[in-house]
Amino acid sequence: MTTTTLPARRRALFHPLTVTGVNRLTEDAIEVVFEIPDELAEDFSYLPGQYVALRTTIEEEELRRSYSICSAQTAGELRIAIKKDFGGLFSTWALESLTAGMQMNVMIPQGTFTTTIDLADQKHYVAIAAGSGITPIMALARSVLAKSPGSRFTLVYANRTAQDVMFLEELADLKDRYPARFSLNHVLSREARSAAVFSGRLDHEKLQILLTELIRPSQVDEWFLCGPFELVQLCRDTLKAAGVPQTEINFELFTTGHPGTVEGSRGRRVVEDPGGANQRITFTLDGRTALVTTPVNARETVLNAALRVRPDVPFACAGGVCGTCRAKLIDGEVTMDENWALEPDEVEAGYILTCQSHPVSDAVTVDYDA
Numbered sequence: 463m464t465t466t467t468l469p470a471r472r473r474a475l476f477h478p479l480t481v482t483g484v485n486r487l488t489e490d491a492i493e494v495v496f497e498i499p500d501e502l503a504e505d506f507s508y509l510p511g512q513y514v515a516l517r518t519t520i521e522e523e524e525l526r527r528s529y530s531i532c533s534a535q536t537a538g539e540l541r542i543a544i545k546k547d548f549g550g551l552f553s554t555w556a557l558e559s560l561t562a563g564m565q566m567n568v569m570i571p572q573g574t575f576t577t578t579i580d581l582a583d584q585k586h587y588v589a590i591a592a593g594s595g596i597t598p599i600m601a602l603a604r605s606v607l608a609k610s611p612g613s614r615f616t617l618v619y620a621n622r623t624a625q626d627v628m629f630l631e632e633l634a635d636l637k638d639r640y641p642a643r644f645s646l647n648h649v650l651s652r653e654a655r656s657a658a659v660f661s662g663r664l665d666h667e668k669l670q671i672l673l674t675e676l677i678r679p680s681q682v683d684e685w686f687l688c689g690p691f692e693l694v695q696l697c698r699d700t701l702k703a704a705g706v707p708q709t710e711i712n713f714e715l716f717t718t719g720h721p722g723t724v725e726g727s728r729g730r731r732v733v734e735d736p737g738g739a740n741q742r743i744t745f746t747l748d749g750r751t752a753l754v755t756t757p758v759n760a761r762e763t764v765l766n767a768a769l770r771v772r773p774d775v776p777f778a779c780a781g782g783v784c785g786t787c788r789a790k791l792i793d794g795e796v797t798m799d800e801n802w803a804l805e806p807d808e809v810e811a812g813y814i815l816t817c818q819s820h821p822v823s824d825a826v827t828v829d830y831d832a
């Protein structure tokens with residue numbers, strides 16, 4: 463989620479891309495390099511902080527997972543980083559099986575966790591990241607430092623041990639290249655560091671110390687938060703209490719931390735009941751309008767129902783965090799379970815996350831093209 467000027471939304475299309483490299487970052491994290499052919503260069507242009515969704519089939523199940531781009535814009539390639547989630551289907555497969563030469567279906571870049579970077583800017587950006595949350599921050603830090611010579615970037619990066627630190631060398635290189643403009647602060651929860659504030663869990667107390675001794679919130683122009691749900695919430699609350707306006711805080715969640723949400727949002731098998739009580743969902747996608755009915759008792763999401771008649775309906779996380787499934791509610795009423803992707807003004811304007819929205823009225827009409 464971001465508070466800066468939103469990038470224009472693009473149709474969430476998949477294209478097959480070739481993997482040209484798989485680099486080991488840590489024991490359980492890899493960087494994956496995709497080749498972008500000239501004819502797809504425009505489709506795969508991106509802003510730092512955006513992500514792509516990958517689609518594959520594992521054990522006959524179609525999986526889609528989102529991964530943030532870690533590179534600053536580079537002609538002819540795009541890089542992402544995947545950290546193995548213990549017990550996770552896609553990330554475990556990727557770490558064990560993804561090799562150079564393979565092709566993968568990749569969705570064109572999406573997301574609003576970004577900012578506009580200007581050559582003339584004199585800004586101070588601060589990022590707080592944990593674990594794989596560093597991925598979009600790498601792209602942001604690299605872009606800010608390279609494109610805005612008058613701006614500074616401060617990073618607080620939390621991990622368990624030094625061995626878990628993704629992009630350890632790349633971060634050190636950035637520090638060497640921009641010693642006066644890049645402040646790099648590792649916090650390790652299970653290793654002692656020279657200063658007590660950088661050792662142990664990044665909790666409320668530690669954040670307070672960092673916000674008094676290391677970072678003066680009044681001298682920061684924009685904040686970027688990315689990591690586990692609890693850490694992002696803690697940082698948002700602490701920054702709010704420190705008087706930081708919400709408009710200066712950007713955050714990205716990889717999950718909502720609510721197991722079970724994803725399964726219920728998409729892919730659930732719902733059988734239409736011709737004789738029972740049904741709700742009607744009308745939706746427009748790419749200029750074509752379709753109608754699907756859903757049993758009232760199934761409490762199905764708009765996305766789940768729409769996929770029954772149009773498999774190309776856009777979605778990625780199915781968990782209310784990425785915003786790919788956004789549509790405008792034209793008619794009727796819905797309830798939305800989770801929303802970690804839409805800005806308040808988008809909600810005000812009638813946009814919904816279809817992966818989280820259940821019809822409440824007898825009929826609803828949504829427009830994916832709006």
Ligand SMILES: Cc1cc2nc3c(=O)[nH]c(=O)nc-3n(C[C@H](O)[C@H](O)[C@H](O)COP(=O)(O)OP(=O)(O)OC[C@H]3O[C@@H](n4cnc5c(N)ncnc54)[C@H](O)[C@@H]3O)c2cc1C
Binds near residue numbers: 513552597717
């Ligand atoms: C916008 C966005 C950007 C992202 N960027 C990145 C990134 O840059 N790098 C990155 O590594 N990740 C990123 N993610 C997260 C990524 O999309 C995946 O969610 C992550 O890799 C886990 O996927 P998986 O298929 O491996 O795990 P899943 O199979 O989806 O499982 C997720 C977790 O649930 C647990 N689980 C699943 N099923 C069960 C069950 N039945 N019982 C108990 N536990 C269960 C698993 O153990 C695992 O810990 C991003 C997510 C979003 C939304």
Ligand code: FES
Binds near residue numbers: 784787
């Ligand atoms: S698919 Fe990610 S928010 Fe709905």
